Amino acid sequence: MAPPAHGRRLSETLFEAARPIWEAQLEHPFVRGIASGDLDPALFRRWVLQDYLYLKEFARVFAWAAAKTDSLETMSWYAMVLDLTLNTEMELHRQYAARFGFEPDELERETMWPTTRAYTDFLVRTAADGDMAELVAALLPCAWGYAYIGERLARAAPPADQRYADWIIQYASEEFQEASRWLQAEMDRLSMGATSEKRARLEELFVLSSRYEWQFWEMCWHGEEWSV
C-alpha cells in the first residue's frame, strides 16, 4: 500500500484535479451569459426550476451529514446550512421566479430532468452509504464551485440586468465564501491521515460531482428530456 501524500491539503489536490472542469464552467455560455447579462431569460428560467429541485435534495445531503458527523459543533453547522438552503436559498429561487415573470407554483410542479435526477441520486446515495469524508467530497463541488464562480464573476463589472447582477452578488457574498471555506477545511480535517487509496476515492467523487456541475449548465443551456 502506498503511503499517503503528506504536506498537501486534500482540498488543494481536489482543486487541481478538477481545475479544467471548473475553468470550463467559467467559460460555459450559460455562465458567460450571466456575467454579461445577455443570457436569454428563458434559459435562466430552466436553471431556477431545476436548481430548485436540486436544492431540495441537496438539503437532504446536509441532513445526512448532520446525522453522521462526530461533534456537536459540526452537527450545528450542517443544521445551519440545511436551514439556509431550505429557507434562504430556495426563497431566493422563489423570488427569481417572480422577477422573471413565472409563477412560484411552477417551482412545485416542475419535474426533474435526467441530469438533475442523476446528480441528486448520486449525492443522496453517497451521503447515505458513504462515510463523512465521501459525503463532503461529493457535495463540495456545488458549495465551493458556486462560491468560486460567484467570486470570479464579481471581479468584472456587473451586468446591466440587475437580476443577473444579484445572482453574482449572492454567490460572491461573504456568507457563501465562508461556507465554502468551512467545507474545504472540513474536507482537509476528514482526510487527515487518509491512505492514498482513500484520497483517490475522494478525488474520484469530487471530480464526478464537478462533472455533474458542468453538465448542469449544459442541461440548462440546451434543455433536456428523457429519450422517450
Added chain:
Amino acid sequence: MGFCADQLARLDKLWELMLRHPFLLETRDGTISDARFARWMQQDYLFVEAAVPFLTTLLHHAPPEHETPHREAIEALHEELDLFRERARTTGVELDVAEPAFICHAYIQFLLATAHARPYAEAYTVLYVAEKAYHESWRVVQAKIDPGSRWLPFVENWAGEAFASYVAYLEQELDRLASSASAEEQARMADLFELTVRYEIAFWELAMTGMEWPGLGESESVDPVTRGV
C-alpha cells in the same frame, strides 16, 4: 385492478416502446452485432453488481415476511454474475475493463438512492418494475431466437419459469404494499414506476447506440468531461 395492473395500463405505450426496442428485436432475430451485445453485457454486468447492495439495503428495511425472498434474490444475483462471467469467457467479451456509461451510472444511483432514502414500498416499486421489465423484454426475444444462439442462456435466465414466478410474487407483494399506502405514497410509487420504465428503455438504447445521455445536445463550449465514470 391492483396497483401494478393500473400502472401497466397507464403506461402501456411506454411499455410497448420498451418491448419493441430494436435491441430486443435484433437479438431475437439474430441480427444484433457482437459489439452491441457485448456493450449490453458489460453494462448489465455492472448493473447486476450494483443490484446486490440495492437488495441488501432493501433487505435491511424489509418486513419479516420479505427477508427470505430478498436473501434468495441476492443469491440469484450472484448466479447471474456467474452466468455473465461464463458467457464472457465463452464469447471473448471483456467484462472487467468496462466503466459504467452514463445511463448505467445514473440508473445505479437511482436504485441506491431510492433504497436508502425512500420508504420501503417505493424502493420495492423500483425492484418490481426492473424485474418485470426484464422478464417481459427477454420473453420477446425468447419467442423467436435461434435455439443455437450463444446468447440463449441469458434469455432462458430472465424469460424462464423460475424468474416468471419471482416476478409474479413481486407483483402480488407490491399490490399488497400499495393497498395499504396513502394516496400521496401511491402517487410517489407511480412516479417511480414510470421513471424506472424510462431507465429500462434508456438502458436498451445505451446498448444499441452507445449513447451517453438522453436529450443532450452538442455544446458550443469545449467539453472537458470524459463521461462514463
